[in-house]
Amino acid sequence: xxxxxxxxxxxxxxxxxxxxxxxxxVIGSLIxxxxxxxxxxxxxxxxxxxxxxAFFLGLPFMAGAFFFSFLSAMIMAAVSTRxxxxxxxxxxxxxxxxxxxxxxxxxxxxGYNVDLMSYLFGSILSVPRSDLLIMAIAGGAILLLVFYFFxxxxxxxxxxxxxxVRGVPVRRLxxxxxxxxxxxxxxxxxxxxxxxxxxxxxxxxxxxxxxxKSLVQMMVLSCMLGMAFTxxxxxxxxxxxxxxxxVIIFLAGSGFFLSLVLDSLITLNKRRLTIKSHQEMxx
Amino acid sequence: xxxIVAEINDLCFSYSGKEVLHNxxxxxxxxxxxxxxxxxxxxxxxxxxxxxxxLKPTRGKVRLAGGKAPKKGVEIGYVPQQIDHNLSFPATAxxxxxxxxxxxxxxxxxxxxxxxRKDGLAALEKMGIAEFADRKISDLSGGQRQRVLIARxxxxxxxxxxxxxxxxxxxxxxxxxxxxLLQGLNKELTILMVSHDLLSVSAYAKSVACVNRRLHYHQxxxxxxxxxxxVYSCSVYDSCPVTxxxxxxxxxxLSKEAAND
Numbered sequence: 229x230x231x232x233x234x235x236x237x238x239x240x241x242x243x244x245x246x247x248x249x250x251x252x253x254v255i256g257s258l259i260x261x262x263x264x265x266x267x268x269x270x271x272x273x274x275x276x277x278x279x280x281x282a283f284f285l286g287l288p289f290m291a292g293a294f295f296f297s298f299l300s301a302m303i304m305a306a307v308s309t310r311x312x313x314x315x316x317x318x319x320x321x322x323x324x325x326x327x328x329x330x331x332x333x334x335x336x337x338x339g340y341n342v343d344l345m346s347y348l349f350g351s352i353l354s355v356p357r358s359d360l361l362i363m364a365i366a367g368g369a370i371l372l373l374v375f376y377f378f379x380x381x382x383x384x385x386x387x388x389x390x391x392x393v394r395g396v397p398v399r400r401l402x403x404x405x406x407x408x409x410x411x412x413x414x415x416x417x418x419x420x421x422x423x424x425x426x427x428x429x430x431x432x433x434x435x436x437x438x439x440x441k442s443l444v445q446m447m448v449l450s451c452m453l454g455m456a457f458t459x460x461x462x463x464x465x466x467x468x469x470x471x472x473x474x475v476i477i478f479l480a481g482s483g484f485f486l487s488l489v490l491d492s493l494i495t496l497n498k499r500r501l502t503i504k505s506h507q508e509m510x511x
Numbered sequence: 512x513x514x515i516v517a518e519i520n521d522l523c524f525s526y527s528g529k530e531v532l533h534n535x536x537x538x539x540x541x542x543x544x545x546x547x548x549x550x551x552x553x554x555x556x557x558x559x560x561x562x563x564x565x566l567k568p569t570r571g572k573v574r575l576a577g578g579k580a581p582k583k584g585v586e587i588g589y590v591p592q593q594i595d596h597n598l599s600f601p602a603t604a605x606x607x608x609x610x611x612x613x614x615x616x617x618x619x620x621x622x623x624x625x626x627x628r629k630d631g632l633a634a635l636e637k638m639g640i641a642e643f644a645d646r647k648i649s650d651l652s653g654g655q656r657q658r659v660l661i662a663r664x665x666x667x668x669x670x671x672x673x674x675x676x677x678x679x680x681x682x683x684x685x686x687x688x689x690x691x692l693l694q695g696l697n698k699e700l701t702i703l704m705v706s707h708d709l710l711s712v713s714a715y716a717k718s719v720a721c722v723n724r725r726l727h728y729h730q731x732x733x734x735x736x737x738x739x740x741x742v743y744s745c746s747v748y749d750s751c752p753v754t755x756x757x758x759x760x761x762x763x764x765l766s767k768e769a770a771n772d
Contacts, residue, residue, distance in 0.1 A: 261600060261601070377618070382610070383610045383613055386597060386600055386610065387597075387610075389560075389565055390589060390611075390663070393563050393564065393587070394613055394615070394667075395615050395616075396613070396615050437599060440601050441603050441606075441645075441647050442602060443602065445601065
């Protein structure tokens with residue numbers, strides 16, 4: 229494994245993976261406990277429109293994707309607070325339209341066709357240093373925000389009405405959270421691709437939630453799981469010469485199913501113990 | 512004369528063009544134990560949300576009296592309807608209770624946490640579930656979770672405790688214990704509670720407010736029998752103009768008999 233790190237692109241890839249896991253662990257936990265997975269999916273896919281826009285205008289990819297995702301995220305946040313009943317439908321519409329706009333914009337851009345696959349499935353092996361720096365700064369800012377508002381976010385996530393009664397600025401916090409999700413998603417697109425963003429944001433927190441007793445523990449465990457998946461995935465993809473983004477997600481998916489198996493074993497064991505104690509009591 | 516805790520004057524509330532509450536007047540005095548009864552969709556929960564400030568009235572006002580901290584108004588402990596939608600939430604019973612201690616203006620003061628913890632444990636103790644403090648909330652029963660939510664309201668040191676159908680997920684034996692517990696709490700604080708369970712209401716509450724778009728308040732009673740009469744008479748127009756039709760068969764038969772008389 230060590231000898232792999234003599235290549236700069238491998239070191240950058242590893243750094244990107246670790247950074248991504250850290251941010252995904254924290255933000256993914258908030259996404260899962262607030263049931264924002266579908267909304268995050270919508271943001272991730274409408275980011276595609278931003279990528280198309282960036283190419284059409286000749287802007288850097290990050291700028292276009294960031295602008296577009298942030299805008300659509302704010303619209304989705306407004307929709308999901310105003311008309312809760314049909315929020316998922318409207319997010320679904322924006323999801324599809326965002327992608328279509330992206331493809332159309334790339335179609336009408338003169339010149340050569342961009343390799344869209346790298347944006348769908350990520351290009352972790354070609355993350356430049358400059359992007360790493362942006363990721364570190366934006367990630368740091370996001371984590372600071374979450375740290376500062378941690379208790380407010382915790383209370384809002386558990387019980388929005390109670391939070392309101394306690395004077396927590398729920399509405400503003402909600403928009404902030406969705407904005408943070410948008411920034412996170414754009415950064416992740418670079419690493420694992422937009423198709424696979426959701427998996428990295430949801431699988432580690434989902435597994436972690438079951439085995440932890442507090443949001444902090446959940447965040448820490450999801451960060452560690454994410455790091456294990458990205459590092460392991462990178463190594464396997466290097467050894468077997470496979471697409472790294474897909475391998476990372478495949479590894480995370482395996483972890484997900486393993487945890488399900490572990491769960492049912494724990495449940496079975498609990499039931500066995502209960503039956504045993506009942507038998508002892510009656511016997 | 513007892514102190515007024517909350518006063519509602521000529522209040523109306525409309526939601527998307529439909530009037531949910533009309534001309535509501537209600538005075539909550541210190542030490543009251545008021546049960547709010549009425550049909551589904553009659554506006555009970557809406558009334559509670561107006562009182563705790565989650566909704567703004569279309570007309571009229573909810574005035575909360577000065578109490579301990581006149582500037583801030585009366586501290587209200589709010590116990591919402593059982594929230595089961597976020598069951599696997601990663602938090603222990605104590606964590607949830609300590610959420611009540613959160614003051615947004617002081618979010619950076621970490622040194623308070625030891626006292627918060629002590630207060631949280633004391634509130635759980637009061638609710639009789641201190642031994643579950645470190646259990647994850649998903650591992651608790653519905654009744655235990657309900658007590659956790661009340662403990663969360665108690666740590667805010669409220670003068671008025673507002674509960675929305677607190678017994679919905681508790682079995683009947685648990686309910687008796689639960690109401691006795693509320694009765695104990697009522698010695699120190701004022702209680703306003705939405706309930707479907709009329710029999711228990713008549714046994715434990717001191718007065719009844721019937722809500723069905725309008726509100727009719729049945730003042731304090733001498734005996735629980737009188738209160739029971741008031742509760743049932745709500746389905747008879749003569750004695751209670753709000754005319755609350757009761758959903759369960761036993762009471763609707765009663766009201767039919769009464770109507771035939």
